Amino acid sequence: MDLLWPRQKMDVIFMQNRSIDMIHQEIRDRICTGYYTTGQTLYETSLGREFEVSRTPIRQVLQRLALEQMAVTRTGVGTMVIEASHADCARALAVKARMLGIVLDLNLLANEQDFAVDLSIARRLLDAMGSQSAPDTLYRAFQGVHTLSNGLICDELLRMTDAMLFYRVAPRLVRGAGKHPNEAEAFLAGMLAQAGEGRPEDRQTFLRAAANASDAMARLLDH
Numbered sequence: 356m357d358l359l360w361p362r363q364k365m366d367v368i369f370m371q372n373r374s375i376d377m378i379h380q381e382i383r384d385r386i387c388t389g390y391y392t393t394g395q396t397l398y399e400t401s402l403g404r405e406f407e408v409s410r411t412p413i414r415q416v417l418q419r420l421a422l423e424q425m426a427v428t429r430t431g432v433g434t435m436v437i438e439a440s441h442a443d444c445a446r447a448l449a450v451k452a453r454m455l456g457i458v459l460d461l462n463l464l465a466n467e468q469d470f471a472v473d474l475s476i477a478r479r480l481l482d483a484m485g486s487q488s489a490p491d492t493l494y495r496a497f498q499g500v501h502t503l504s505n506g507l508i509c510d511e512l513l514r515m516t517d518a519m520l521f522y523r524v525a526p527r528l529v530r531g532a533g534k535h536p537n538e539a540e541a542f543l544a545g546m547l548a549q550a551g552e553g554r555p556e557d558r559q560t561f562l563r564a565a566a567n568a569s570d571a572m573a574r575l576l577d578h
Contacts, residue, residue, distance in 0.1 A: 378406050379416045386425050386436055387498075387525040388490040393438045397426060423519050425526075444524040445573050451520040452569035458508050459562055465509035471553030473503045481543050488533040497528060500543055503550070504565040507558055524576070531576045542571050 382402075385391045397417060399410040406413070417434045420426035424443075428434045439447065458464065467473075477499035484496040501521045508514040532539035549564035551557035 374406075374408060375412045375415055378402075378408070378412065379419050381406075382416060382420065383423075383425065383522050384494070386420075387522065387529060388494045389526070389530070391436045393436055393526075395436045396433045397436065398433065424523055438526050439523050441527065441576055444527050444576050447520045447523050448569040448572050451517060452566045454513060454517060454520075455504070455508075455562055455566035458510070458513060459559065459566065463510050463513065464507050464558060464562065467506050467558065470503070470506065470550075470555075470558055473499075473506055474547070474550050474553040477503050478547055481540065481547060484536075484540055484543075488536040490529050490533060493532045493536070493539065494525065494529045496539075496543055497525065497532070500546055500565075503547075504562055507562050524572070527576045528572060535575065539575055542568070542575065 382391070382397070391397065397420075399413045399417070402413045402416075403410050417426060417428065421428055421434070424439055425437065426434050427437050477496075480496045480499035484492050501518075505514055505517050505521070508517060546561070546564050546568055549557075550561040
């Protein structure tokens with residue numbers, strides 16, 4: 356029985372981490388779509404009750420959001436949703452573009468077996484978007500393209516950094532795209548066109564297009 360304990364403990368830790376990851380992503384999604392607005396307080400107790408977990412994993416999620424600069428914790432006030440400034444978003448997009456360039460230069464592309472599948476999903480999300488300006492629809496379309504490019508990065512640290520940069524700019528990007536949905540749709544369609552049919556040789560072309568998209572994304576940001 357003692358020999359099984361470490362394995363059982365690891366299983367529990369794995370399930371806890373997976374739960375934290377799921378809650379973290381759900382709250383990120385809510386911030387990006389405007390469900391949680393800038394300045395809104397996120398309470399550990401109410402979130403724990405909603406997700407049926409203790410305050411400890413909720414606190415860990417809020418710490419992650421603070422690291423990503425999507426929220427800030429102030430003593431005596433709590434954790435509030437914040438939004439990066441236009442200048443901060445522009446810098447984040449510039450860093451993202453440079454980092455994707457490094458991935459290409461150092462040949463750090465993952466042998467992504469699901470690239471064609473992810474490409475199909477991204478195109479369906481874009482089709483659902485059309486000329487709509489609903490925040491959730493816009494966000495899912497941008498997220499689909501992000502997932503496609505992020506999955507091509509083989510280095511875990513760079514992949515995590517790329518994700519943090521995307522979610523930092525996503526709230527402003529979605530709101531800005533809502534004012535210019537046709538321009539946003541054309542921008543995303545142009546990027547996905549670079550992915551061709553999802554063949555291995557198309558991956559590098561697509562990632563290069565994603566790296567070069569920084570200026571275009573900056574123009575879609577909400578001022």
